[in-house]
Amino acid sequence: MKLFKRADPPEETQPTAKTSPDNTNDTGLGTFGGVYTPSILTILGVIMYLRFGWVVGNVGLLGTLLIVTLSTSITFLTSLSVSAIATDRIVRGGGAYYMISRSLGIETGGAVGIPLYFAQALSVALYTIGFAESIIDAFGSFNQLYVALITTIAVAVLALTSAEIAIKAQYLIMGAIVLSLISFAFGQPLEATTIEIWADSGQSSEPFWTVFAVFFPAVTGIMAGVSMSGDLREPSRSIPTGTLAAVGTGYVIYMILPIVMAMRADASTLIENPLIMKEMAFWGPAILFGVWGATLSSAIGSILGAPRVLQALARDGVLPGRLSVLGNGSGPNDEPRIGTAVTLGIATATVCIGDLNIIAPVLTMFFLTTYLVLNVSAGIEGFLQSPSFRPTFKVHWSLSMLGALGCLAVMFLINAVATVIAAVIVLAIFIWLQRRELETTWGDARRGIWMALVREGIFQIGEEDTKNWRPHILVLSGIPKKRWPLIQFADDLTHNRGMITVCSVLPSSSRDVSQQSDMQDTIREYLEKRGVQVLVRVVTATDFFDGAKLLVETYGIGPLTPNTVVLGDSQEPSRSDRYCQLVAHIHKAKKNVVILRENSERGFGQYRRIDVWWGGLQNNGGLMLLLAYLLRTDMDWRNAEVHLKLVVPEESAAQATQANVDSVIQNLRIGASSQVLVSQGRPFYDILHESSQDADLIFLGIRTPGENFTEYYQDLQSKTVGLPSTVFVLAAPGFSYGEVLSDR
Template sequence: MLETPANGSRPRASPRTAPPPKTRVTTGRPGGLGTFGGVFTPSLLTILGVIMYLRFGWVVGNVGLLGTLVIVTLSTLITFLTALSIAAIATDQRVRTGGAYYMISRSLGIETGGAVGIPLFLAQALSVALYTVGFAESVVGAFPGADARTVGVITTIAVALLALISARVAIRSQYIIMGAIALSLISLVLGSPLDPASAGAVNVGPGGGTGPLGPEAIEAARQPFWVVFAVFFPAVTGIMAGVNMSGDLAEPNKSIPRGTFAAIGVGYLIYMGLPLLLAARADEASLLLDPLVMRRISLWGDAILLGVWGATLSSAVGSILGAPRVLQALARDGVLPRRLRWLGKGSGADDTPRAGTIVTLVLALGAVWVGDLNLIAPVLTMFFLTTYGVLNVAAGV
């Protein structure tokens, strides 16, 4: 477009107005964690956790190979649909400390977010207990003289101390744990079927000794399909470990979708392959009653112990990093009573929620004292399914 000056001189082109810069939704922490360390690693290590090592054989023994594949696929489908909702929300709005709670509260309102955020915090706190109880169970299985409650309490306190030091220190420790899990899976793939002489027996000692199983014990261990589903489902809820680290990510809007989908894909492939090995190598009785049956069908049995301990500890670390951050966000939004607003404070450059970590530790220790994996897991399933449902509603609003 040409402008004609008042003095009649040569018309000149009017300056073109520059288009406004394209807005970009991002609130990352400068120098924060990336996709691999901040989302993929904690999510995958929580997915490959205590349920895989200590209850997957029990799942196969109860519902068979086909039933196990159905449970894995159904559980992963629920998680995948929720991940789609998380990706839609994460790329459409600012994502800060609080993970799933923050997404829900900014989509449906703080009141609705708070109604889900509190159960989500409790689920994450109970998850810590789930993993440390699993760790204690595996230790007692390998060393019968150990006391499960004592091991569980000491382990829970240890992972809480690690989380109090720094999220970065905790994340770095998970790389070592990932190596231990990879070694255990390789040992399992290269293993062999159970010796027919040991079929129908359960591991009763650190030296691999076995004892016979009676038909009454086998029948008592059987559970219906949906009970088995409820026990297994927490295995695929590891995506929350990465989502809850949103406040520590450099680019949460990119890292959350990429890391979450990658962890779901890798976890699904592993969970679809392991039942084939278990069904082909172990008898029904061993699957039902020996939590460490994987140790007996692996090339190097102790590698499974390393994997169990690494997976349970890493999952516990991931949960105890996530739960206090949800509580911190709830306090900062004023959802909690005024006398609990101090839970919103953070410490250091990483804004570590130390007060929230201590509260999480206390709740986890209470659940550890219960000491029953099969009781804790269904409660977690209820909490996570509720959270997933509201997340999917929030994505559709």
């Protein structure tokens, strides 16, 4: 799997010539020109001119004011979240993508940023086609396609020349919109009418939420200013001020207009005439200027924002390496001219293709998805109370989460099918980015999320109980390459049900303590390449046994400590005493001891047969049966048969013992078969060798450490020479593993 990394230093730690360390840009745009202007011009768009009368006519004055308030509330909450993020960290080019990627990670940022770019790029075509349609309606003698193409190229030339020039062009457009609103304010009623507070259900042709869905895009223009983040003089100051001011201005205008409309025409007139504002205005052509200004300003906002998102995606390595040229900037303001040219190509092709009605709902979903994720980002950061999250504009996390829920609700109200399509696309991009294993040099909130969950989980775990027992294994393997079967065996036992920690003890004289972290990273990378998900712990001690005792005593946090220690069998007589003392120490610490004695020639054989030499559910017997059951849940051992073997001294006891064992197996539902063997005076180990010679793995219980335990263990080793791979099991005292099985 290929690994992608950025070749250049992270922007967060290396201020460019353009941007100083205090997050200011001496040559950048100000709050009014860089944030407020593009935002308010996108908010006061074509819906205000062509659909506002229709909204009032369908739901009445009170319904319209309610729709405006609900819609603006969602945008306002999102603006608060954007303001919190913008005042917490340096905000550079890429706007919403930059904020999300630095908060929830590059995969989430990319999954939202790529669709957001295409939505903005296609929106250029959407707005220029709308402009062309209005020209044709007014004059009627032009070709719509040619007008749309010329308009698309014109706004792109503005953006290519300079973002600052494009912003100045928007001042003229703002003037046209202001003129249209003044002309409308001094207009005259069309007919004598009474204000309809709430639309008559008999006259209303559309339900409330359908009308809400039509109006809502009118208040979703805040991203136009956020997308200019890389060109702002002080983004952490301009984004909150400009965005909130634009939302407030839009709300005031949208609350006044329906009152005026309701006073000047009745419901049927408002519904039937899309350009009703032109009929009411003091000077009708001013409304046309406003419509043209609204479409052009939205197109300019999109052609300015989309290339900057593309530039940020390329610079972070989200896009494939061959597209890295899209991250280049031009001129002293680092303008994305290559990205603008690419965006122009996409918009031009879309204009030539024609109708965007089919994909328009999906584009709206991408914008709302961006809002939703921005709210989630701010909400999570605020909820976790990470020390690194210190915004100067403070917002309670509940407000951000409320904004996220509002966005989600509106998405389904507007178009449930388009919502699902957008979600599938975002999820597909997220999975693709995860599989590319992108590495970032900045931190994000994901670690904080897991830390909060782990903290809460540790306090909730409590003491270990039979109902929820899981194997948490400490593997004293040393260097994994040399003792790989130990790690493989532990991994087969847990099968993602518990945790494994692979431990290595380094002699104090061989390595400095400061190098332990590097050693842990090396071991972890090796195990990840082998497909084993484990924790790694390296300690320094005078010898292996002292280090192992230290790990057994101290490793873990609260109740989340290993309950089972996996060891390799010691073959050196000179170390037998220390080894057996370690086993006794682990047992006194109330942890299970599992010793794997591998047959180096046969390994685990064919993974088909497991022999458990059993003495009942108590003590070692319950644990051995439980381990055999867990082993069979692994893919390698899924076809293995568990043979439960017992030895009785005489034939007379065999039948009753067989019946008892079969009853236990049936009650435990573990799918094992039993075999009762009669010793007839033969030594146990002779029976063991004869009966289990063809097994792939053998489980044997060992006695509790006490006097002469070293001699006992040495005798056990000598009497099991030549057997298949064998596991010696010593259950922790005071815990009933039989109840673990019976609780299943």
